[in-house]
Every structure is written in C-alpha cells, then in structure tokens.
Amino acid sequence: MISISSQTLIELVTGFLWPLTRILGVLAIAPPFGNSTIPMRIKLMLGVSVAMVVSPMLPKMPEVDPVSLSGMVITAQQLVIGLAMGFVMRVVFAGIEMAGEIAGMTMGLGFATFFDPQTHGRSSAIAQFLVLTSTLLFVVADGHLAIITAIVESFQKIPVTTDVRQGFAFYRLAVWGEQIFIAGVKLSLPIVAALLITNIALGILTRAAPQLNIFGIGFPITISVGFLVLTLLMPYLTTPIQQLIGSGLSHMSDGGNPRIANQPPPPPKP
Template sequence: MIAITSKELIGLIMAFLWPLTRILGLIAIAPPFGNSSIPARIKIAFGVVLALIITPGIPPFTEADPISLSGIMILMQQFVIGLGMGFIMRLVFAAIEMAGTLTGMTMGLGFASFFDPQTRGNTSAIAQFLVLVATVLFFSLNVHHALLIALMDSFRTIPISMTLNSGFDFHRLAIWGEQIFIYGLKLSIPLVTALLLTNVALGILTRAAPQLNIFGIGFTITISVGLLILGMILPYLALPMEILFQHGIDAIQSLGTSVQHTLPQKLKLLPSP
C-alpha cells in the first residue's frame, strides 16, 4: 500500500499549481491563445495539458506552504511572469495593428472600423486584415512552437523561487513597449509614402484645375492606390513580420537574463514542411 503524507501531497500540488499559474498567465493575454472568442474551458484545458508536460522537467524549487504569505506571493509572481511574457507577444500584434491603423487613416478608411474581440475595441479594416495575415504567419512559421519552447525555458532562466526578484526584469519589459511605434511605423512606411505622394499629386492637380471636385475624386483615388500598393507589397510583408516575431521571442527569452544561467540557443522560426 502506497502511503503519502500531507506534506508530500502539498508538494505535488504546488509543483503542478505554480507552473500552471505561469502558463495560464501567458495563455490569458498572448495572441492568438488569449483571444476572447476562445472559450475559457479550452484555455484552461490547454494550460493543464502544458503543465502536465512541462512540470516533470522543471528544476526543483523551494517548498512553501500554499496558504502562507510566501506561497500566495509565489502564486502571484508566477501569474505576473506569465502575463509579462504574453504581453510581449501582444505588443508584436499591436505593432502590426498600428501599421494597419496608420495605413487605413492615410487611405481614408479610418471611418471603416470593426469590433476587435482581442482588444475589445474598434479597429480599422486594414488593421484587421493585417492582423489576420500575421495570425496565419504566426502558425505557418511555427512561432507558436517557439513561444511554447521559450515558455518551457523560462522555468530555467526565471526559476520558481520565494524571492520576488528571481530574474524577471520589469524594466526591460517596459522599455520593449516602445517597439510598438518603431515597428508599426516601419511596416506602414511603403503604403504611407505612396499615399503621401498621391495626396501631393492631388494637391497639385487641384491647384492646376480648381474646378475639379477634390472631395469627389480624392477618396476614390487614395483608396484605390492604397489597395493597389497593399496588394503589391503583401507578398513582401512575410519577412518583416517574421523578424518582428523573432524579436518578440528573443525579448521573452531575455526577461530572465539577469540570473546567472546560460540561455538556450536562439530559436529559429522555420516554415512548416
């Protein structure tokens, strides 16, 4: 007969619960797993399956009473770490969404907005389209595999510990937020430049022929040029988005570099065979 003491039972529960909390924190916010259209039961079941797979390979950590102050603090810490890792991937999609928003406003489609279940707000049609393209690339480039591998490695670089400063760099997480504007602007530069030249040409045409109704033909021309340029550059957006995804994975990995551990080799995003 197998006898298990209460201390051993609590240790087994905590060895599963604390990693599960970090995993659920990432799933709660990281797109596309954190999409509100996905039922909560599916997210919890996915997190439980990942925890069952990851838990046996996690290095041993300090035991603590789950109902004590230290145990509650560890639980909160793991959830915040998971949220931080998912927030970085959310920033990647926010940069792509910002590029679509800038493009849509320049084209004159700023009024054509739809409800986005991810952000629970209104976004432009071009932004929604680019986010859908990014989601397809997210799975076709195996970024979801790289994200899960980075999550598994985080238990080594950011170990579960009773100390609150166990390798999680909040400052680096905040600084990385500026990448939204940098990459959003870089992705939208081709379309914004083409539409800027189109608006300059329309301004010159209006000065040359004042009798033309610029409001009658301006929107049609800018929208047509914008859609044409978008169709031309769409095949070339895969590489910038792949680089953006790679930077996101690298940022997730670098969150725990303040601890003296050797980081794993840089993850490579390879297309599916």
C-alpha cells in the same frame, strides 16, 4: 499499504501548481491563445495539459507550503510573470495593428471600423486585415509551439524561487512597449509614402486645373492607390513580420532581459 508524507504531497502540489500558474498567465493574454473568442475551458484544459508534460522536467521547486504566505506570494509572482510574458507577444500584434490604423487613416478609410473581439474596441478594416494575416503567418510558422517552448525555457532563466526580487525585467518590458510605435511606423511607411506622393500629385493637378473637384476625384484615387500599394507590399511584409515575431519570442523567453550573447564583454580588470 502506500503511505505519502505531507512533505511529499506538498512537493507534488507545488511542482504542478506554480508552473501551471505561469502557463495559464501566458495563455490568458498571449496571441493567439488570448483571443476572447477561445472559450476559457479550452484555455484551462490546454494549460493543464502543458503543465502535466512540462512539470516533471523542471528544476525542483522551493519547499514552501502553497497555502502559506510565502507560497501565496510565489503563486502571485508566477501569475505576474506569465502575464508579462504574454504581454510581450501582445505588443507585437499591437504594433502590426497600429500599422494598419496608420495606413487606413492615410488612405481615407478611417471611418471603416469594425468591432474587435480581441480588444473589445473599434479597429479599422486595414488593421484587422493585417492582424488576421499576421496571425495566420504566426500559426503557419509554428509560433504557437514557439510560445510553449519559450514558457519551458523561462523556467530555466527565471526559476521559481522565494526571492520576490527575481523575476521578469519589468523595466525592459516597459521599454519593449515602444515596439508598438516603431513597428507601426515601419510597416506602414511604404503606404504612407506612396499616398503622400499621390496627394502631392493631386495638389499639383488641382493647382493646374482649378475647375477639377479635388474632393470628388481625390478620395477614390487615394483609396485605389492605397489598396494597390498594399497588394504589392504583402509579399514583402512577411520578412519584417517574422523578424518582429522572432524578436518578441526571444524577448519573451529571456524574461525581458536582452540576450547575453548581444551584451558587450566586461572591461578587463586592471
């Protein structure tokens, strides 16, 4: 007769529960898994499948009863860490969406908005186009597999412990939020610069020929120039978007901390 002690049962439960909690936190918010169009049942099945494969390879979990106060604190900690890791990738796509918003408003397509199921809000047509293109590029480049790899690596850099002070660097996460504005401005800068030159040319033309109706000819011209520049720019957007996604994956797997290799060496001791 096979007998299983209570301690062994606790180790089996915690060895699966806490990795599953962190994995589900990432899948709940990280693109493309966090899209609201994906059924919750699919996310749960995917999280359970990944946890079943990953949990045997992880370090030993703390010997804490999962229903005790310390166990509940660890469970909440793992959920928060997973949500923070998923938020890192959400920031990347938010920056790309902001680039589309800036480009769309500059082109005069600020009124062309659609319902965004991802954020349950309104998003411009150009922003939706850039986000969908980036998502396709992300999937083609096996970014979804890289997210799972980053989750596995996070258990080595942020192990499951009873120390609540050890976890994701939330200060670095707040600083990482500036990438929304940095990426948005950088990706939309060529379109904004081209439309600025176009508006200057239209202003000079209106000054030279006041009888022209600037509102009648300016609007279609700016839209046409915007689409032309966007078409010419698309092949060159692949590299910065891939670099932005790679930076997000690196930030995600490092637990919000900068890479040790990029840190300056400590000063020599006197």
